[in-house]
Amino acid sequence: MSEPIDLLIHPRWTITVEPAGAPLEDHAVAIRDGRIIAVLPMDEARLRFQPGETVELPQHVLIPGLVNLHAHAAMNLMRGIADDLPLMRWLREAIWPAESRHVSAAFVRDGTLLAAAEMLRGGITTCNDMYFYPGAAAEAFAEAGMRAVVGIVVLDFPTPWASDADDYLRKGLETRDRFAKHPLLSFSVAPHAPYTVSDAAFERVRALADELDTGIHIHVHETETEIHESLATHGVRPLARLARLGVLGENTIGVHAVHLADMDVELLARHGCSVAHCPTSNMKLGSGIAPVTRLLEAGIRVGLGTDGAASNNRVDLFQEMRHAALLAKVASLDAGALPAHRVLAMATIDGARALGMEALIGSITPGKQADLCAVDLGGLFTQPCFDPVSHLVYSAGREHVTHVWVNGELRVNKGVPLLHIHDKELLRIAALWHTKLAN
Ligand SMILES: CSC[C@H]1O[C@@H](n2cnc3c(O)ncnc32)[C@H](O)[C@@H]1O
Numbered sequence: 001m002s003e004p005i006d007l008l009i010h011p012r013w014t015i016t017v018e019p020a021g022a023p024l025e026d027h028a029v030a031i032r033d034g035r036i037i038a039v040l041p042m043d044e045a046r047l048r049f050q051p052g053e054t055v056e057l058p059q060h061v062l063i064p065g066l067v068n069l070h071a072h073a074a075m076n077l078m079r080g081i082a083d084d085l086p087l088m089r090w091l092r093e094a095i096w097p098a099e100s101r102h103v104s105a106a107f108v109r110d111g112t113l114l115a116a117a118e119m120l121r122g123g124i125t126t127c128n129d130m131y132f133y134p135g136a137a138a139e140a141f142a143e144a145g146m147r148a149v150v151g152i153v154v155l156d157f158p159t160p161w162a163s164d165a166d167d168y169l170r171k172g173l174e175t176r177d178r179f180a181k182h183p184l185l186s187f188s189v190a191p192h193a194p195y196t197v198s199d200a201a202f203e204r205v206r207a208l209a210d211e212l213d214t215g216i217h218i219h220v221h222e223t224e225t226e227i228h229e230s231l232a233t234h235g236v237r238p239l240a241r242l243a244r245l246g247v248l249g250e251n252t253i254g255v256h257a258v259h260l261a262d263m264d265v266e267l268l269a270r271h272g273c274s275v276a277h278c279p280t281s282n283m284k285l286g287s288g289i290a291p292v293t294r295l296l297e298a299g300i301r302v303g304l305g306t307d308g309a310a311s312n313n314r315v316d317l318f319q320e321m322r323h324a325a326l327l328a329k330v331a332s333l334d335a336g337a338l339p340a341h342r343v344l345a346m347a348t349i350d351g352a353r354a355l356g357m358e359a360l361i362g363s364i365t366p367g368k369q370a371d372l373c374a375v376d377l378g379g380l381f382t383q384p385c386f387d388p389v390s391h392l393v394y395s396a397g398r399e400h401v402t403h404v405w406v407n408g409e410l411r412v413n414k415g416v417p418l419l420h421i422h423d424k425e426l427l428r429i430a431a432l433w434h435t436k437l438a439n
């Protein structure tokens with residue numbers, strides 16, 4: 001008697017990511033109740049299972065859904081609003097003034113919906129987000145059916161969302177309680193950066209993260225200015241200050257980590273921190289090149305992030321994979337630096353590990369949730385195909401993504417998103433905000 005299952009996916013290649021190894025050919029992935037229950041040769045799958053549905057993908061590669069380890073999803077509404085500026089001028093002269101005028105619950109909900117649609121279509125199934133009005137972001141991710149870790153943001157200055165560090169934490173906690181039972185949502189504590197958060201607020205951040213057993217998500221060592229200012233104000237480099245305040249730990253994700261002395265790498269490694277590498281944002285803001293090879297050699301987990309659409313200006317992990325691989329080679333003048341399979345692991349299982357979600361997502365492994373992405377390698381631009389992993393990183397793009405599943409639910413089918421909200425409506429929303437922000 002064959003076992004009933006909900007779905008059998010039969011791609012040409014399956015890249016499980018873990019265990020690492022050559023792509024599996026002519027295998028199938030069996031899914032029941034949103035979970036992967038087996039990865040096995042198709043011949044065996046035909047005998048063993050009675051699927052409710054079979055999806056044949058004869059020229060596709062199936063990979064785990066991609067994990068965006070750092071995003072400000074709502075900033076999709078500010079794509080292209082201020083280009084070609086370095087970080088501090090970009091923030092102080094353009095972005096923060098625009099945010100203080102326009103950010104609201106409606107802004108965050110609409111912007112996050114747009115970003116979720118862009119991410120899902122590009123194969124991203126999990127987003128580690130950090131933005132104001134986390135409740136509005138959570139609503140949008142839930143509506144889009146996308147997995148997200150929503151940041152409880154903390155700054156020491158007032159914004160439309162909250163007045164001071166206590167207010168950010170109190171409102172963030174209320175939001176977390178509101179979504180506590182949601183199957184796709186979880187929360188982290190997200191102090192913005194060392195230069196916007198006081199020692200006293202960091203102490204509350206650490207206490208809250210300990211109490212809730214959540215991660216900490218923070219921008220660190222993005223520019224040299226940040227380090228000089230910290231030395232002038234606190235007498236130590238930002239990471240040393242965070243270590244002193246107890247903010248560094250196995251659940252801490254440091255975003256950017258571009259300017260690192262040996263002592264900084266040593267601190268990250270000793271505390272078991274992870275790094276969210278955002279190569280495109282680092283290039284576009286002229287921040288520099290993160291020393292990814294050094295970080296990996298020190299045993300530090302490195303995942304990939306897009307950052308927000310105002311500093312990228314795409315929310316596209318295929319782009320980040322390619323940029324990460326190419327930048328590492330340029331930085332070290334070593335073509336062997338960051339090979340394709342390592343970069344794919346960074347965009348999947350390493351991101352999942354950084355989020356403490358490796359038991360749930362990040363690889364095509366029995367027992368994990370069925371967050372999956374199919375990429376069509378049958379077209380002209382990906383011919384011939386000697387190695388699908390090479391094509392994923394160096395040749396293909398998000399335009400080749402055809403199917404995306406989250407928890408076994410189809411979110412993109414043959415390139416067409418299956419969201420409750422249609423593209424036409426999303427375009428109308430974007431146009432409305434464009435008018436508001438332009439005036
Ligand atoms: C507390 S909500 C997030 C806050 O961060 C700003 N932001 C966006 N990108 C970056 C970046 O690369 N470095 C530092 N801060 C960034 C965003 O505009 C919000 O104000």
Ligand SMILES: [Zn+2]
Pocket residue numbers: 070071072219255307308
């Ligand atoms: Zn950021």
